[in-house]
Structures are given as C-alpha cells and as structure tokens.
Amino acid sequence: MAEIAGTAPRRVSSGARLRGAAxxxxxxxxxxxxxxxxxIPTLVVAIGAFTGDGGHGFTLDNLGALGDAYILAAFGRSVVLSALSALFGAVLGxxxxxxxxxxxxxxxLRRVVTALSGVLAQFGGVTLAFAFLATIGLSGFVTVWLQDHTGVNIFENGVWLFELPGLVLVYTYFQIPLMVIVFLPALDGLRPQWREATESLGGTTREYWTRVAGPLLAPAFLGSALLLFANAFSAYATAAALVSQGSPIIPLQIRGALTSEVVLGQANVGKAMALGMVVVVAIVMTLYSLLQxxxxxWLG
Structure with missing residues (x-):
C-alpha cells in the first residue's frame, strides 16, 4: 500500500506533464x-532601416529621410485618413x-447584423474599390443616373473619389462593421440592474448615460476607435486599387520606394517608412490594450 501510495503522485505528475506538453x-x-x-518581417524592416544601400554598413540616413517633406506629408495624410475614418466608423458603428x-x-436581427459585420469588416482591397467605382465612379450607375435624371454631377468639383475624401468614404465602409464587432461586447456588458438602480434613486435616462453607462463605456469606445485607427493606418490594398496615380498616403509611398524603377536605392528608405508605421501602430495598440x-x- 505504501508503495502504491508513493507511486500515485508520480503518475499524476507524469500525466500532467504530458497534457502540458500536448x-x-x-x-x-x-x-x-x-x-x-x-x-521575421519586422526584423527585416528594422534591420533594413539602419542599413545602407546595397546592404553595406550601418547608417542613419534612411531614418533621416523620414524628415523629407513628401514623406511627412504622406504620414500626415495617413493620420488624417485614419482619424477621420475611425471617427466616422466609431460613431456610426x-x-x-x-x-x-x-x-x-x-x-x-442580431444574428443577421453580426454575421454581415463579420463579413463586411474583411471586405476590402480590389473588390471594395471596384464596388465603389461601379457605384459612384466616373461611369458608375449612381453617377450616371444622377446626371441623366437630376442633372447633378457629383464630380463637378473634382475627382474626389480618387483623393483623400474618397479614401475616407471607402475606408469608413469597412470601419463601421468592425466597430460593431469590437464594441458590441462592451454594450452587452451593461447590466440592467445599473439602470434600475439609477431609476430607483430618482435618476433620469440622461443621468444614467452621463454618470453610469457613459463613463463605463468610454474606455471601450475609445479603445475601439484606436483599433479602427490602426486598421485604417495599416490598410494598403484598397488604396492601391483605388489610387492609380501618386502616393498620397504612407503605404503607397512604401510601395513606390520598394518597386520604383525610376528612383533607385530607395528600398531601405521604404523600410524606414515601414518601421515608422510599425512604431505608430505599436503605440496605438498599446493604448488600446490599456483601455481594454x-x-x-468593469464590464467583464
């Protein structure tokens, strides 16, 4: 019996180790x-950002190039695009x-909306760009219908769909369903007892939202908005398919630096720009994690 008692713990411990290994x-x-x-891609970008042309030697010239006016302008437009699409997506979503x-x-209703949100949040790239071109592009059916039946030309003041305002509109399309997905759990975390307690103490609906639900939901709302910002800031395929000329935002600038056959020796500058994007996204996601x-x- 003593022998059996002595070996039993070993069997349990061995089984636990096997389960842990599995x-x-x-x-x-x-x-x-x-x-x-x-x-590995992050390491390649980080190392390349500090490597000279042709892979020779350590240099800070690539990071210094981030101070050039066109790169700063591209970063600025990316921040504006991300902030506006995140704002619109957060409010409407x-x-x-x-x-x-x-x-x-x-x-x-809930099943349909959540299912559609899960699909549309991933609906981007060439498919989304084509959908907008076919709908409100220069020859889109809505554009043509408005011109033929109302005389309204939505491009009278310029081809805005292929510029920053158009990108904001297109990005908002997938930001709204993403907001639904990430913010809905926080709304579900509001307990009916909190509203009942507010009403029993003589509080109004306005006071419930401003003093109870609002403060509780604020971190979740801001965190979701930050996630939308990071999502838009790192998006590439939709803008690349929609904007055929020029590089108004930083992902397209990186593409130009890596693939240009006109200006050579810019590959590592492109990696420096990518490293800048990584830093921005890392800061945003750190803030998002803290807010989560x-x-x-409170709402867990």
Whole structure:
C-alpha cells in the first residue's frame, strides 16, 4: 500500500506533464505563423532601416529621410485618413451596435447584423474599390443616373473619389462593421440592474448615460476607435486599387520606394517608412490594450 501510495503522485505528475506538453504542441502552428509572417518581417524592416544601400554598413540616413517633406506629408495624410475614418466608423458603428444590443440576443436581427459585420469588416482591397467605382465612379450607375435624371454631377468639383475624401468614404465602409464587432461586447456588458438602480434613486435616462453607462463605456469606445485607427493606418490594398496615380498616403509611398524603377536605392528608405508605421501602430495598440484592461475590469 505504501508503495502504491508513493507511486500515485508520480503518475499524476507524469500525466500532467504530458497534457502540458500536448497543449504546448498545439500552439506550435500559431507561433510558427507569427514568427514567419510577423516577427521575421519586422526584423527585416528594422534591420533594413539602419542599413545602407546595397546592404553595406550601418547608417542613419534612411531614418533621416523620414524628415523629407513628401514623406511627412504622406504620414500626415495617413493620420488624417485614419482619424477621420475611425471617427466616422466609431460613431456610426457605435450607434448600430447599440441598436443591435437592444434587440433579442437570439433574434434574427442580431444574428443577421453580426454575421454581415463579420463579413463586411474583411471586405476590402480590389473588390471594395471596384464596388465603389461601379457605384459612384466616373461611369458608375449612381453617377450616371444622377446626371441623366437630376442633372447633378457629383464630380463637378473634382475627382474626389480618387483623393483623400474618397479614401475616407471607402475606408469608413469597412470601419463601421468592425466597430460593431469590437464594441458590441462592451454594450452587452451593461447590466440592467445599473439602470434600475439609477431609476430607483430618482435618476433620469440622461443621468444614467452621463454618470453610469457613459463613463463605463468610454474606455471601450475609445479603445475601439484606436483599433479602427490602426486598421485604417495599416490598410494598403484598397488604396492601391483605388489610387492609380501618386502616393498620397504612407503605404503607397512604401510601395513606390520598394518597386520604383525610376528612383533607385530607395528600398531601405521604404523600410524606414515601414518601421515608422510599425512604431505608430505599436503605440496605438498599446493604448488600446490599456483601455481594454480598464474596460474588462468593469464590464467583464
């Protein structure tokens, strides 16, 4: 009996180790994917940003080039584009998410909206650009219909669809459903008892939203807006498909630096610009993480 009692803990410990090893083995594909497609490219960008032309020697010239007027202007337009699309997406998506949160949890409306949001949040690139061109492009059916039936020319003051205002409109299209996805859990975290407690103490609906729900939702709303900002700031395919000439935002500037056959020796400058984007996104996502921790404390 003593021998059996002495060996039992070892068997349990060995089984626990096997389960732990199996759990770690299951994470290998994930870490391999992250290493190949995130860590290694980030290291390549970081090293290239400090490497001279032709891969010779350490240099700060590439980072110094970030102070050039055209690069600063591209960063500025990217920030404006990301901020405006995040603002519009957060407000409109937040309102839609609130409307969905008031519906039945198992109702058809909620299921349809959340399913569509999951699809449309990933609807970008060439497909989205073509959809807007076919709808409100120079020969889009809405543009042609307005001209033929009302005499209104939406491009009378310029081809804005292919400039910053057009990019804001197109980006907002996928920002709204993304906001629904990330903000809806916070709205679901509001407990009915809080409203009932406010009303029992003589509080009005306005006081409930300004003193209870508003402060609780503010970190989640701001965190979601930051996530939308990072999403727009790093987007490339939609802008590349829509803007055929020029490089108004920093992802397109990076493309030009890496692929240009006119100005040579700019590949590492492009990596320096990419490193700048990585830094901006890292700062934004750090703030998002901090706000999410604050949100989960109250609404978790």
């Amino acid at each position: 759990s770690l083995l299951g994470t290998v594909p994930f870490f391999a994917y992250v290493t190949i497609f995130l860590i 937040g309102l839609l998410a609130y409307a969905v949160s008031t519906a039945r949890p198992d109702g058809l 921790k604050r949100t989960s404390k």
